[in-house]
Each structure stands twice: as structure tokens, then as C-alpha cells.
Amino acid sequence: MKTVIVTGGAGFIGSHLVKEIANKTDWKIIVVDKLTYAGNLKNLDGVTVDFRCIDIANQDEINSLMNEKIDIIYHLAAESHVDRSIENPMEFVNTNVVGTVNLLNLSLHYHKRNEKFLFYHISTDEVFGSLNLEDPMFNEETPYDPRSPYSASKAASDHFVRAYHHTYKLPIVISNCSNNYGTHQYPEKLIPVVINAINEGKPIPIYGQGSNVRDWLHVKDHARAILKISQSGNIGKTYCIGGDCEMTNLQLVNKICEIYERIYDKSAKHLITFVQDRKGHDMRYAIDHELLTFHIGWNPMISIEDGLEETIRWYTDNR
DSSP: OOEEEEETTTSHHHHHHHHHHHHHOOOEEEEEEOOOTTOOGGGGTTOOOEEEEOOTTOHHHHHTTTTOOOSEEEEOOOOOOHHHHHHOHHHHIIIIIIHHHHHHHHHHHHHHHOTTOEEEEEEEGGGGOOOOTTSOOBOTTOOOOOOSHHHHHHHHHHHHHHHHHHHHOOOEEEEEEOEEEOTTOOTTSHHHHHHHHHHHTOOEEEETTSOOEEEEEEHHHHHHHHHHHHHHOOTTOEEEEOOSOEEEHHHHHHHHHHHHHHHHOOOOGGGEEEEOOOTTOOOBOOBOOHHHHHHHOOOOOSOHHHHHHHHHHHHHHOO
8 A cells, every 4th residue: 555645735736736646546645735725634634544733844844744654746736816925926936946956855765665666746737838819729849938026936836856867866747737626626616716706706716808818627636647647757857737728817707697697686797897907917727738748648527617616616605
């Protein structure tokens, strides 16, 4: 039986990955989480884990894991909100860069004891920069061009992971995903912001004219991809995970309003309000997951309609 660490396992994507691992394997799961504002142990209700409250940016706290016998580290712990990164870049450097390097050093220790050890680093499509509407989608060969303190910190962590693979022969895999959505996401991100605004009858804020385009990936599809990559992916490789669902922010908000009205018979489009655009707001993200589909046989399975309905119902029932 394997023993794995999931950093950020009490957060949004991390908790869904923990549940996917628990449902599909008999592995022992150690959850490492600092329990910042975005982490919540209630996200792990019903799952048996060994929880450790650890700040990955603190070397002494990381060293408390030295005596564990670990087969895989799934590294998801990160500061991830662009607006927060604009206000406080150093917090993102500490968690996303220093924290990742601390885990890489710990992983060198694990690898000496277990030649089949794997360090799996979960990253973002934002490291690739911004696309124009007519540009081809991001793929594994797209050059890095981060545009925000958040994406710059994630790009730096990606580079450190690859450097440890090439310098120290540490077995690693990286995946870069598009925008995730689903239940249990901290309500600072766009979709829960919209749903909560509708529930409260407040204005729905949309940056600029709502023309920015994102590719939406259901978090359960993402968790399924991560587990499959960790089991069947090639060491040293990067995989892009996309949702096949490009939409402008305005199209997305309109769809949420339509599904909400169908479920609850309550109109919401009149609440849409355009606000001042975010600084350095990237125009478009889109991911080509052809390599992942070819190598692993993964495709997104949850439609945007089904995923949004589940998400709307969850936030409405869990205000």
C-alpha cells in the first residue's frame, strides 16, 4: 500500500483530489495544509486522512515529515488568487516558490529511500501568458510568459521542479490546468462570487466588458486527470489539462443566470454590473489536452451545464 502526501489537501482542488484517491485506491493519505483562509477541514468530511497543519514555507515544519516513508507527493498548496497577488506579491513568493523548494529538498530525501518516488507538481495555464482570440491554444511546448505576480510565482516553481529533475534526477511530473470550478471553492473566485451575489440579490461584478475568455475545467475531471497522470504519466514530462469549454466571462455569467433561473424560478441577469477592469487582465486562456488524451486516455466528462448546476445548488445550500 502506498503512502502519499497531498499538500493543500484541505483546499478546493486538493480536497477533491484527496477524495478521488480515497475512492480509487487503498493508499494512506497524509494531508499537509496550513489552513489559511482558503483551507477548511470540512472539505474532507467523510474521508480518512492523516492531517498535518504545516506551513510549507517553514523549513522546520517541513522537516517534521522527514521520517515518513512516502511514495508520491502531490503538490497543490499555493496562493492562487491574482487580485491578492497584486496586493501582496511576497506572500506568493514565500508559499509558491520557497515552499516548493522546501518540498523539493524533502523529496530528495524520500527519493534516496525509494527509487520509485514521484514528485507531482500541479500548476496553472497562467504561466503561459495571454492569448489573442485567434491564437492556437496553449500546449506543452508553449513558452512561458507570466503576466501577474501569481503566475510569475507559479512559473518560478515550475522551473525549480524541472531543475531538480535535471540536476538531481528527482522523478517529477508537472501538469498545467485551465480554470477550475465546482463545489467547495473559496468564494473569492468568479463562479462562487456570481452565485453568492444572485443568492443575496446583490450586483454581479464583471471586469471590463466581460470579454476575457477562459477555459473551464470541472474540479472532479481535474482530480481524475491528476490521479491518472501520477499512475501512467512519463517521468519528467508536462501535461496540459483543459476542459474543452472556452467562454467569455459574460457568456459564463449569463449561463449561470439562466441555469439559476431554471432551478429556482428567479431572474438574475438584471444584477449584472460591469466594474473597472483588473490590472494587467489577460485576454484569453485555452488549453489543448491532446497529449494527455493520447498518452493517458483522459478526456473531460462533466459538461458545463451539469457542472454549473451542481455548483449552483451546492453554494445555494451551503451559504
